[in-house]
Amino acid sequence: MMNVPFVRLSPLLTEEVPLDCVDEQKLQKMIQETKSYIKEHMDSITKVVEHLKR
Structure with missing residues (x-):
């Protein structure tokens, strides 16, 4: 395993735009x-930012 966290950063909107x-x-x-x-979130x-700064 590559030890890379999976994070989805996509807000669920109340309607499709x-x-x-x-x-x-x-x-x-x-x-x-x-x-x-x-x-x-x-x-x-913040965790994603810290991971990307490494």
């Missing part, structure tokens, strides 16, 4: 959900 979406309301909701995800994000 197409890549070409221009609906300001949907985009703002997506941004808020992503910010919440980051706050909730900061420990995992």
Whole structure:
């Protein structure tokens, strides 16, 4: 085994948002959900950052 941690950093959004979406309301909701995800998973994000700095 390579001793490489597996971490998935992809927020689950409440609705599917197409890549070409221009609906300001949907985009703002997506941004808020992503910010919440980051706050909730900061420990995992920090671990990934530390691993990548090695």
